[in-house]
Amino acid sequence: MALLSFLARRISQGVVIIFLVTLLIFTLLRVVPGDPVRLMAGGMAPEALIEEIAKEMGLRDPILVQFGRYMTGVVQGDFGQSFTRPASGASTGGTGFGDSSRGDRADVLTLIGDTLPMTLQLAALAVIFALIITFLIGTPAGLAPNRWPDRLAFYVSSIFVSLPNFWLGIVLALLFSVKLGWLPAIGYKGFAYTILPAIVLAIELSPVLIRNLSGSLSAVMQSPFISFGRVRGLGRRRIVYGHALRNASVPLLNLLGIQISGLLGGVLVVEFIFDYPGLGLLTINAVLQRDFPLIQGIAIITSAIFVLINIVVDLIASTIDPRLEY
Amino acid sequence: MISVPILSVRDLTVSLRSEEGGRNIVSDVSLDLAPREIVGIIGASGSGKSVLSRALVNWIDPPLEIASGSVTYKNENIFTLPPRRMRALRKEIAYVGANPQGALDPTLPVGRQIVEKIQALVPELSRADAERRVIELLAAVRIPSPASRFHEYPSQFSGGMMQRALIVDALATNPAFLVADNVTQPLDVTIAAQVMRLMRELTERFDTAVVFVSSSLPILNDSADQILVLAEGRIVERQVPERLVHSPQHPYTTQLISEIPQIWTDTAPVVPKIPRQGTPLISIKNAFRTYHVRKRGTFASYSEVRAVRDVSFDVFPGENFGIVGESGCGKSTLMRLLSRLEMPDSGSVICGGQNISRLWRADLLKFRKDFQLVLQDPFNSLPPRTPIGEIIGGPLRVHGVRSADQRRKQVLAVMEEVGLASSLFDELPLGLSAGQRQRVNVARALVLDPKVLIMDETLSALDQTEQFKLLKLFSDLQTKHGLTYIFISHDMAMVRRVCNRIAVMYLGEVVEIADNTKLFFDPGHPYTKALLSAIPTLETRRYDPEECLLDGEPPSPIDLPPGCGFASRCPKAFGRCRVETPLLMPDGPDGEAACFLVPSYPPQPVTAAAA
Numbered sequence: 001m002a003l004l005s006f007l008a009r010r011i012s013q014g015v016v017i018i019f020l021v022t023l024l025i026f027t028l029l030r031v032v033p034g035d036p037v038r039l040m041a042g043g044m045a046p047e048a049l050i051e052e053i054a055k056e057m058g059l060r061d062p063i064l065v066q067f068g069r070y071m072t073g074v075v076q077g078d079f080g081q082s083f084t085r086p087a088s089g090a091s092t093g094g095t096g097f098g099d100s101s102r103g104d105r106a107d108v109l110t111l112i113g114d115t116l117p118m119t120l121q122l123a124a125l126a127v128i129f130a131l132i133i134t135f136l137i138g139t140p141a142g143l144a145p146n147r148w149p150d151r152l153a154f155y156v157s158s159i160f161v162s163l164p165n166f167w168l169g170i171v172l173a174l175l176f177s178v179k180l181g182w183l184p185a186i187g188y189k190g191f192a193y194t195i196l197p198a199i200v201l202a203i204e205l206s207p208v209l210i211r212n213l214s215g216s217l218s219a220v221m222q223s224p225f226i227s228f229g230r231v232r233g234l235g236r237r238r239i240v241y242g243h244a245l246r247n248a249s250v251p252l253l254n255l256l257g258i259q260i261s262g263l264l265g266g267v268l269v270v271e272f273i274f275d276y277p278g279l280g281l282l283t284i285n286a287v288l289q290r291d292f293p294l295i296q297g298i299a300i301i302t303s304a305i306f307v308l309i310n311i312v313v314d315l316i317a318s319t320i321d322p323r324l325e326y
Numbered sequence: 327m328i329s330v331p332i333l334s335v336r337d338l339t340v341s342l343r344s345e346e347g348g349r350n351i352v353s354d355v356s357l358d359l360a361p362r363e364i365v366g367i368i369g370a371s372g373s374g375k376s377v378l379s380r381a382l383v384n385w386i387d388p389p390l391e392i393a394s395g396s397v398t399y400k401n402e403n404i405f406t407l408p409p410r411r412m413r414a415l416r417k418e419i420a421y422v423g424a425n426p427q428g429a430l431d432p433t434l435p436v437g438r439q440i441v442e443k444i445q446a447l448v449p450e451l452s453r454a455d456a457e458r459r460v461i462e463l464l465a466a467v468r469i470p471s472p473a474s475r476f477h478e479y480p481s482q483f484s485g486g487m488m489q490r491a492l493i494v495d496a497l498a499t500n501p502a503f504l505v506a507d508n509v510t511q512p513l514d515v516t517i518a519a520q521v522m523r524l525m526r527e528l529t530e531r532f533d534t535a536v537v538f539v540s541s542s543l544p545i546l547n548d549s550a551d552q553i554l555v556l557a558e559g560r561i562v563e564r565q566v567p568e569r570l571v572h573s574p575q576h577p578y579t580t581q582l583i584s585e586i587p588q589i590w591t592d593t594a595p596v597v598p599k600i601p602r603q604g605t606p607l608i609s610i611k612n613a614f615r616t617y618h619v620r621k622r623g624t625f626a627s628y629s630e631v632r633a634v635r636d637v638s639f640d641v642f643p644g645e646n647f648g649i650v651g652e653s654g655c656g657k658s659t660l661m662r663l664l665s666r667l668e669m670p671d672s673g674s675v676i677c678g679g680q681n682i683s684r685l686w687r688a689d690l691l692k693f694r695k696d697f698q699l700v701l702q703d704p705f706n707s708l709p710p711r712t713p714i715g716e717i718i719g720g721p722l723r724v725h726g727v728r729s730a731d732q733r734r735k736q737v738l739a740v741m742e743e744v745g746l747a748s749s750l751f752d753e754l755p756l757g758l759s760a761g762q763r764q765r766v767n768v769a770r771a772l773v774l775d776p777k778v779l780i781m782d783e784t785l786s787a788l789d790q791t792e793q794f795k796l797l798k799l800f801s802d803l804q805t806k807h808g809l810t811y812i813f814i815s816h817d818m819a820m821v822r823r824v825c826n827r828i829a830v831m832y833l834g835e836v837v838e839i840a841d842n843t844k845l846f847f848d849p850g851h852p853y854t855k856a857l858l859s860a861i862p863t864l865e866t867r868r869y870d871p872e873e874c875l876l877d878g879e880p881p882s883p884i885d886l887p888p889g890c891g892f893a894s895r896c897p898k899a900f901g902r903c904r905v906e907t908p909l910l911m912p913d914g915p916d917g918e919a920a921c922f923l924v925p926s927y928p929p930q931p932v933t934a935a936a937a
Contacts (some may be wrong), residue, residue, distance in 0.1 A: 224428035231385050232495065233416025233447045242442070243431045250433075321433045322479045 007311070014307035021303040022074075022296060026067050029292050030059075036083050036290035070293075074300065079108040080293035082286075108297035111282060116301065119271070119278035122194050122201070123263055127256070129202030134209040134252075141210070142217025142248065143240065153214050157207035165266055169200045169273040186275050197274045204266050205259055212255050217248040250321050257313035261306045331358035332503050332535050333382070338395035340374075340381050340559075343388070350393065351377045352559040359503060364529065364536045366550030366567070368543050368582070371789045374559035376424075379507040379539045383421045384412060399502075417447040420496035420534075424508040426488035430480045430495075436488075437461070437476030440495045447499050463494040466531075467524055468877070484879060485653070486517035490524065497528060503535040510545060514652035514816055515860040517879065519871060522549065541789065543586060544862035547571060555579045571864055585790040587819035589846060589861060590868050597646070597842045599916070600826045605679065606640035607778060607810055608664065608697075613637045613673035615659050619884075629884045633659040634670070635834040638910075641812060643777075644804075648825030649814045650857070654880060656834035657814050661782045664812065665699045666690070678777075695725055698771035702783035704763035708755045715741075715751035718769045725774060736773060743806075744769045744799060761792035765799075772803065780812045785820055797824055818861045822846055830854050833880055833891035836910065840917025850919030852896050873897070890921075898923060902930050 037054045038045075054060050058069065073080055085106040141153035176196060177185035184193050220226065221244055229239045264280070271280035279298060286294040318324040338355040341348040351374045359365055369375040377390060384404045386392055396403040399419065404412060423429060430439050437460050444456040451459075457476070464472035467490040475483075483491060489509060496504055506525065510518035526549050529536050540546050546553055547567045555563040555576065563576040574580045588594035615634040633656045641647045651657050662668040663675055669683045676682070677697060685693050698721075701707040708717060718740065719733040727733050738748050744765045755763060764784060771779055785793045801824070803809055815821055821828055828845050830838040830853065838851040849855050852874070859869035878895055881887060887894060893903040902922050910918040911927050921927070 224423075224425055225431050227385070227387065228423070228429050229431075230413075231383055231416065231421050232443045233413055233499075234443065235413060235446060238442070238446060243434075246433055247431065323432060323481050 010311045017307055018300060018303045022300050023067065025296055025299040026070065027063055029295060030063050034290050036292055039290050040083055070296065079297040081105040081107055082111060082294045083291045084289045085111065108293050111294060112279065112297055112301055115277060115279045115282045118188065118276065119267060119280060122198055122276065122278055123260070123267065125194050125198035126201035126205065126263065127260065129198055130205040130209060133202060133206045134213050138210040138213030139217065139245065141214035143221065145218040150214060153210050157210045160203050161207040163203060165200055165204050165269050166273055168203060169197070169270055172196055172200060173274070188277050193276070197270045197276050200270050201263065201266050205263065208259065209252060209255065213248060213252050216251045217244060220244045220247045246320060250317050253313055253317050257310045260309050264302060329360050331360050332399065333359040334398045335382065336396050338381060338397065339393040340377050340386060340390055341393040342390055348393065350559055351390065352381065355561055357554060359535050359537060362533055362535055364538055364550045366546030366553040367537065367539045367556055368541065368546055368553060369556035370541060370791065373556045375539045375556050376507055378556065379505045379537065382505050382537060383419050417499045418502040420501035420504045422492050422496045422504065422506045422509050424511045426485055426492050426512065427480065429492055432480050435477045435479055436483060436491050440498055443495060444498050460494065460498060463498060464491065466528065467494055486513050486521065486879060489513060489521055493525065493528065497532055497534065500532060501534055503537065504529065505537045507539045508541065515818065516652060516856055519860040542862045543582060544864050547864060555582070585794065586864055587823060589819060589822055589863055590865055595823050597824065597826055599841050600642065600645050602642040604643065607643045607678065608641040609676040610664065611638050611674050611676065613663055613670040613675060615663060615668065615670050631883050632886060633834050633883060634663065637836050639829055639836065639839055641810060643810055644808060645827060646811045646813065646825045648821040648828035649812065649831060650816060650818060650821055650828060651831035652816060652880065654883065655831040657831050658782065661780060661814050665697060665780055666693070691725065695774045696777045697780065698774060698776040699780045699782065700767050700771050700784045702786055704760045704767065704787050707767055708763055710756060711754065713752050714755055714766055717755065717766060718773055721770060721774050740769045740773045743803065744772065760787050761796065764788065764796060775807070778810045778812065780814070782814045786815065786817060793820065818857055830857065833886070834883055835891060835920065837892065838917065838919040839910065844914065844916035850913035850917060850924050851921045852898050853892050906930070
């Protein structure tokens with residue numbers, strides 16, 4: 001019952017958030033420079049034709065009218081069709097505008113549905129790698145504040161945080177694919193193609209997580225119940241793994257919720273570098289082509305994912321620490 | 327009686343290592359603990375008793391270190407044991423401390439953590455057996471519905487229950503001896519008395535020897551076979567309790583005994599009745615305050631915490647008015663209403679003829695100047711990075727004293743009055759003792775030359791010696807400035823010493839208001855009797871704990887039962903108490919009590935009885 005009311009409250013809050021995000025994206029897209037029709041029709045198309053197409057597509061109506069029309073579709077599960085992509089294949093771009101191809105443009109949902117699982121796979125692997133790095137480096141650091149493991153963690157996270165992801169991506173691709181030939185890098189033909197980009201993302205994620213874990217772990221190790229645990233006869237391993245890490249993981253989890261939201265920025269760059277056919281690559285192309293419906297669709301789906309992730313994070317956090325209200 | 331001691335301590339010295347070199351906290355302590363014996367160790371705060379009790383269970387962490395000496399258990403010095411063997415010994419060596427709330431992992435159920443300890447130390451016991459044993463023990467320490475409490479988290483236990491759970495934790499592995507360090511210190515008096523009674527019973531039942539460390543001689547006096555007096559880390563005297571109290575040998579012991587507050591003796595302080603005339607300075611009328619707290623795990627339903635219910639009383643100029651009660655009785659909420667940190671939901675607080683709920687801006691500032699508050703916690707109530715002079719001068723700035731010279735002059739004057747050296751003006755409060763910090767707090771309130779000081783547990787954090795000094799200071803200030811004090815406290819002995827009139831609160835209501843002598847010698851309410859029976863004192867008690875002491879804890883202010891709030895714990899409750907709420911009725915010329923047993927209480931109306 002408690003769980004249901006929690007879910008009801010958080011999901012209704014989430015719907016409001018998603019609505020606001022959509023409204024914002026929708027308005028901004030139409031306010032900032034860059035006419036999608038000009039890109040669709042090509043630079044040489046006459047002004048009159050462009051106006052005609054734009055009117056036909058409803059792009060000259062007031063923004064709120066356009067938004068209302070769009071949301072009516074969204075509520076019914078219709079996210080519209082891409083401006084530029086045919087249902088059959090690659091993006092057409094602006095050069096070959098022809099009436100024939102406009103009839104069968106790709107559904108936004110289909111486009112997202114094809115790429116989203118790829119990105120989720122990449123993000124999940126990145127988070128797993130990041131957590132492994134975090135626990136391997138952060139735990140000893142938290143247990144030995146101001147001694148060498150702590151300093152090591154500090155150096156490692158300083159280095160990680162200073163590495164630009166586009167540079168790191170290229171270097172790792174050079175090293176592991178070109179020189180050593182251990183891992184494939186460009187495109188996607190199987191799970192192995194996810195590993196390199198995931199490592200790059202993990203290295204981007206981990207510095208903050210390491211600092212957070214070692215900080216909260218060393219704070220928890222100062223709590224009375226830790227030193228009293230020794231007097232009660234608990235072994236060191238039990239105290240550290242059974243109690244200290246358990247308590248320290250709550251702030252880590254909350255941070256992870258925020259960090260995953262920040263992951264999108266990294267995904268954009270990393271997918272572009274590795275030509276990984278995920279949501280990030282789709283987003284970049286959609287933005288470059290002013291593909292309004294696609295950008296809006298991606299915004300809705302990603303904000304829905306963030307809302308879900310944060311609900312899940314809060315749920316897990318409150319199972320670990322019952323004092324947290326959900 | 328010749329018996330081999332379980333534990334023998336020889337020439338134990340513990341020192342604090344710092345950059346300037348070592349300082350001994352505990353010096354040359356030797357003691358023996360016979361099987362089933364209870365040894366009491368008494369000392370003031372700072373006497374090294376906590377360090378000593380930790381050393382007895384080999385729990386000394388840097389910067390403290392064992393400088394010399396030994397603690398021998400089963401023919402081995404536990405300081406030299408390798409960690410693995412020491413850990414195994416934890417089964418036989420148990421410890422209960424003064425901080426029950428912090429002692430267990432807040433994220434796991436209490437029962438599960440005790441089981442975890444049993445399994446770590448007695449691996450041969452199965453999990454189911456361990457759980458059964460924990461539930462049995464929880465029942466033995468009178469935790470209600472132990473089987474469901476087993477699955478609850480530390481934050482769901484009250485302080486008293488948590489302390490009992492930790493006693494279970496300590497006794498769960500049948501230890502040979504138990505070190506109890508100030509276990510009753512954080513607890514309310516009636517709960518502390520319950521816990522003490524319980525510890526005595528359990529140690530007898532489980533054949534456990536106990537080292538009982540406390541700063542309160544009355545508590546040790548009731549239970550120990552032998553008492554050691556610790557002063558500045560050294561044992562200065564050891565005696566059986568009666569001899570210690572009646573013929574103390576060491577001057578320190580004499581002083582310690584002289585500081586124990588007197589309640590009913592001929593030498594007890596007499597606080598005169600102050601003629602109540604003119605208009606009251608503060609008049610609180612039918613005040614209610616309810617907090618709305620969202621129910622855990624619901625969408626939009628709220629619980630009502632009824633913190634203050636229908637409280638009315640007057641405080642007259644020059645009076646020392648006491649408000650006493652145990653934690654959760656609503657006395658802090660009442661303080662917040664009196665100081666207009668919050669406003670009552672209904673009813674009014676009238677100070678100096680004005681309803682303070684209606685005051686705004688300039689008028690409110692004027693009110694604040696006259697009614698100042700001194701808080702409980704000497705450590706958190708002072709900003710750590712502000713110089714003392716600036717802390718005390720802060721209120722002056724708020725109240726419009728622009729000139730820095732003028733402020734400095736006034737601050738130095740008030741610092742001298744409260745006994746702070748003027749050299750402290752530019753110092754930070756970091757190095758100050760608790761007593762000095764409370765003086766800063768008093769100075770900060772006094773600098774505005776107020777009419778009323780509200781003392782919310784101001785002396786609770788101080789030891790007896792400091793309390794004496796500050797109370798002397800308060801009375802000097804009162805003579806000089808004509809102050810009126812309101813003391814909010816749980817400490818009956820302190821209230822006995824200074825308050826002319828005392829209000830006793832229980833579950834948000836005032837259950838009795840009476841003059842000092844009347845309240846302590848002839849209380850009208852059974853709850854007041856219970857409080858009096860639980861005061862730690864060496865005197866023959868006027869009120870026998872066996873008769874008056876309560877079982878259980880106050881009900882939650884969320885689900886108030888109908889009728890008298892005290893009925894569920896009252897030894898004298900009868901039918902009427904469970905249906906009708908008693909009102910304050912005159913009980914003799916000097917007091918009022920809210921109990922149907924007060925002689926002047928009108929009999930139950932016939933109609934209500936018929937219904």
